[in-house]
Amino acid sequence: MTAYLVALRAIVAREMLRFVHQRGRFVSALVRPLVWLLVFAAGFRAALGLSIIPPYQTYITYETYIVPGLCGMIMLFNGMQSSLSLVYDREMGSMRLLLTSPLPRWWLLVCRLIGATAISVAQVYAFLAIAALFGIRVPPVGYVAVLPALVVAGLMLSALGLALSSLIRQLENFAGVMNFVIFPMFFLSSALYPLWKMAESSRLLHDISVINPFTHAVELIRFALHASWNGAALLWVLLSLVAFMALALWGYDPGRGMMWRKG
Amino acid sequence: MGFSACAGDFCALLGPNGAGKTTLFALMTRLFATRSGRIEIAGHDLSRDRQGALAALGVVFQQPTxxxxxxxxxxxxxxxxxxxxxxxxxxxxxxxxxxxxxxxxxxxxxxxxxxxxxxxxxxxxxxxxxxPNVLLLDEPTVGLDAASRASITDEVHALARDRGVTVLWATHLTDEVRDEDRLIVLHRGRVLADTTGAGFRGRRSLSDAFLDATGERP
Structure with a gap:
């Protein structure tokens, strides 16, 4: 058992080190949601009327509304970015090094997943801290209650990235996937507007948003930030996590030979 | 394709580009798996005991990692x-x-x-x-200058001789193979010859013998 933990520690530490080395990535990961929060939200607040919906008990400003969505956005980008680095690793060969370890392959992939999630969670807390400086705060207990929600959501989105990375052959193809995955997932969700608002304009888009796992990740975070419980969202996120992980394991199965073929 | 190498052998896998050296290594490290065929590393069957086999294996990939x-x-x-x-x-x-x-x-x-x-x-x-008991090296001297190439080739030979490590050394460069080395010549995914450096070349130079065998003499 200790061999598993030794490997886990090393893989997570390597992810952290790499993240620290890429300072630009940290900054852009913070600037992106802050621009949405401080610029977009300020302009949009007048256009959108929010009614009182759970978990909120009073009228809220639009800035407060989109904070959970932006937490989700950080994790979505980070999940995709870590899978981008997986594709890069595969092209550069360091993935081979990882996968020729005698430890079971599923465990090695889970270690990568945990490493990516740890970085995501750290980024979200950095974002929440800056948002608090600008006066956009949640109840103090929310900052603690949100941790498990962030971990589950981060694992799910990283697993999605892992699954995608196993199915993509080359780095160049990845940019396309980012556009076809990140933007639809983000806009067809409850991150920027409540789903009832969406239903007023299009039933179809509303229905797509309802089954989008990202919607449920955002709702899970939203409820947790206000120390409330949303079992349906949790269940949906967990099911997605299992599905994406299964897809990733299938994708990285040596019998499929994706790990060494080039191009 | 079939061959085996013994403990302490320096076994050169000589083949032109595309002979199947890298594919063989991908199979041996289980980056790629097929249903047919059997690979045993230091007594561990790779498909049944992946952990034992990989623990006994040291790999130097062609690309730096x-x-x-x-x-x-x-x-x-x-x-x-x-x-x-x-x-x-x-x-x-x-x-x-x-x-x-x-x-x-x-x-x-x-x-x-x-x-x-x-x-x-x-x-x-x-x-x-x-x-590890077995060391795999996939064209380890690619991109090195002549001096580094020679000294690394020497040192790995010494590892096999002095420490009993089985070495599988894939290359397309005939000057890295010595007369006393085990030599397996690969061509288009098949074993053309399974012999020693001296046995393969006879009285020709190894380079000539290799070009004759693969039929790629210009």
Missing amino acids: LDLDLSVRQNLAYFLALHGVSGRVAGRRIDAALEKLGMADRAAEKVRALNGGHRRRAEIARALSHG
């Missing part, structure tokens, strides 16, 4: 952790492996600062650090 921003020591420590070794035991093994390849005084340097020859040495040291 060192982390450039980490020191040589950190790279080896990361690798050993993937094999479940950490702490003081790992420290001792890293020292021993670097010593063997004459890299001890470069342990603290970042890989980015090393030249190609030293990077390769670090990779070979890494592949030996967990004490």
Whole structure:
């Protein structure tokens, strides 16, 4: 058992080190949601009327509304970015090094997943801290209650990235996937507007948003930030996590030979 | 394709580009798997006992796989952790492996600062650090200058001779194969010859014998 933990520690530490080395990535990961929060939200607040919906008990400003969505956005980008680095690793060969370890392959992939999630969670807390400086705060207990929600959501989105990375052959193809995955997932969700608002304009888009796992990740975070419980969202996120992980394991199965073929 | 190598053999896999050397290595490291065929590494059947087989195997891939921003020591420590070794035991093994390849005084340097020859040495040291019985090297001298090429070839020969490590050395360069080496000539995914360097070349030079055998003489 200790061999598993030794490997886990090393893989997570390597992810952290790499993240620290890429300072630009940290900054852009913070600037992106802050621009949405401080610029977009300020302009949009007048256009959108929010009614009182759970978990909120009073009228809220639009800035407060989109904070959970932006937490989700950080994790979505980070999940995709870590899978981008997986594709890069595969092209550069360091993935081979990882996968020729005698430890079971599923465990090695889970270690990568945990490493990516740890970085995501750290980024979200950095974002929440800056948002608090600008006066956009949640109840103090929310900052603690949100941790498990962030971990589950981060694992799910990283697993999605892992699954995608196993199915993509080359780095160049990845940019396309980012556009076809990140933007639809983000806009067809409850991150920027409540789903009832969406239903007023299009039933179809509303229905797509309802089954989008990202919607449920955002709702899970939203409820947790206000120390409330949303079992349906949790269940949906967990099911997605299992599905994406299964897809990733299938994708990285040596019998499929994706790990060494080039191009 | 079928062949076997014994403990302490320096076994050269000689073949032109596209002969199937890299595919063979992908199969041996289980990056790729087929349903037919059987590979045994130090007595472990790869499809039944992947863990045992991979633990007995040290690999130097064709492409460099060192982390450039980490020191040589950190790279080896990361690798050993993937094999479940950490702490003081790992420290001792890293020292021993670097010593063997004459890299001890470069342990603290970042890989980015090393030249190609030293990077390769670090990779070979890494592949030996967990004490494997079998060492796979896929064209390990690609891109190195003549002096580094010669000294790395010498040192790996010495590893097989003095320490009983079975070495599988894939190459397309005939001057890296010696008369006393086991020699397996690969061509288009098949074994053309399974002999020794001397046995294969007869009275010709190895390079001529190789070009004749593969029918690729210009």
